[in-house]
Amino acid sequence: MxxxxxxxxxxxxxxxxxxxxxxxxxxxxxxxxxxxxxxxxxxxxxxxxxxxxxxxxxxxxxDTFTTWTAGAGHDATATVTAPTGPGGRLFTFTVTGTASGLTLPVRAYLPAAYHQQPTARFPVIEALHGFPGSPASWTNRLAAAHHLDQEIAAGRMAPTVVLFPPQTPDALLDTECTDLTHGPKAETFLTVDVPAAAEARLRVRTDRAGWGLIGYSAGGYCATNLALRHPDRYATAASLSGYAEPGITIGDGTEHTLNDDAWRLRHLPQPAVALYLSSGSADHKAHHDADTLRRLAHPPLDVTTAYVAGGGHSMAVWEAAEGPAFDWLSSWLGRPLT
CATH class of the missing domain: 1.10.287 (Helix Hairpins)
Structure with missing residues (x-):
């Protein structure tokens, strides 16, 4: 139980x-x-x-704690594999982060085409969870594998590998996917160690045109912030009810400058990435921040906004928004290569 x-x-x-x-x-x-x-x-x-x-x-x-030992830092699901049915499948592998010093389990979705096309390399999306939360929020409450199977089968999305990495080694510590001055280097883990491990273990594209991000709530901020900070790694990102700033103390003051997306768009050259900013129309903070980033954006940055009518800051909104967000990301990502 x-x-x-x-x-x-x-x-x-x-x-x-x-x-x-x-x-x-x-x-x-x-x-x-x-x-x-x-x-x-x-x-x-x-x-x-x-x-x-x-x-x-x-x-x-x-889904912050999915096992009784997870609170102590031991995730019993780290080696579990599970089929998702006739479509893609989920499995979990361990990323030993040589750059970040973090060793954490990462869940992955492989589309059905991954096994049907053994010589192809597939585009990748890193899906980031909120806080509190865990990668299991994507695979359980948001039923990501089901939605991915559905969008790929309908032809609205190209076959894509999706990774569900943790954004913190401590379920009670919110990193907002940044390198905390006196804490874990979550940004380095997500942008260096996870891609390196995926490229070494899986048949995925290694160019920036093949990599994107998506996240909900705190993970939505993570997705846009990491894309803006690492345009050499990611071509596109989608935020579901994310904000424009981290809302935590990073330790070096960058929560007000380099890790504040609105500040970056006002003061730094805008990168050639594409952002999709979605939120419930009743989620006033996320709605306001998305509109701010849209107004500040100019080429080569591309910003698209979308809203769920009447929705607030909830799992119901994110599940309704994830299918269109995955489709939009796929339209900006490169296709599988043989």
Whole structure:
């Protein structure tokens, strides 16, 4: 029973309800010190189970912890492979980052054509999750493999390898995909180590025309920021409800300059990359930031905006937006090469 499963959530809820009933039925039992001790013990138990149930339901929504040992830094899914059906398949491999010093599991989607065309090299999209969250958010809640199979089968998207790397080695530490001054080098891991590992292990394109990014929420900021900072690596990026700045302290002040996308567009030459900025129309911050970047952009930078009517900052919006975003990315990426 995984910590993000429905069974775990229902079990925790049942425990919370039972302890609340226990508190109510034993409140007036006993006298004096014994009654006070009983009330304290059952009250603490009631609060603990209620908090646990709340945490498990939240984790079920964001998939921050997918195993009971993940919180301790040990992900039991690191070597699991699973077919997605008649289309593509998912598997997980470990990236040992010589540049970043990080060693982390990365999930990958291989389209059906990967096995049908054994001499082809495929374009790649790195899909970045939000915070809190994990790569499992893409493969579980957002059903990325299903949507990729669907878009590729319909011809709206070319067969593409999609990588789902973690943006932090610590589920409770938000890096916003940057190299923290006194923390992990997430940017280096994502832009140097992950591509190097993919190019060594998989049949993927190695030129910038074959590489793109996508992300939701914090991962949306990651996608646009990394594309602007590394136009030699990525040709395009899509942001689903991302912001224009990281919202964390990086440690060197660049959260207000080089890692602030609006600042970059105002003060630095704009690179020849294409950005797709999507958000729910009711997600005012993401909507505002997307509009700001659109107004600041000029050639050779290309910015396209799209909105989900009435949507806020939620998984429902991101799932509705991911298919069109993948299609748009594919229109800017190079096709498989033989």
């Amino acid at each position: 995984a910590p993000d499963s429905l069974a775990a959530a229902l079990t925790a809820t049942a425990a919370a309800v039972l302890t609340a009933l226990l508190l109510a039925t034993t409140w007036d039992h006993g006298t004096g010190v014994r009654r006070a001790a009983r009330r304290t013990a059952t009250g603490v138990l009631c609060l603990t189970t209620a908090l646990a149930a709340t945490g498990i339901w939240i984790n079920r929504q964001v």
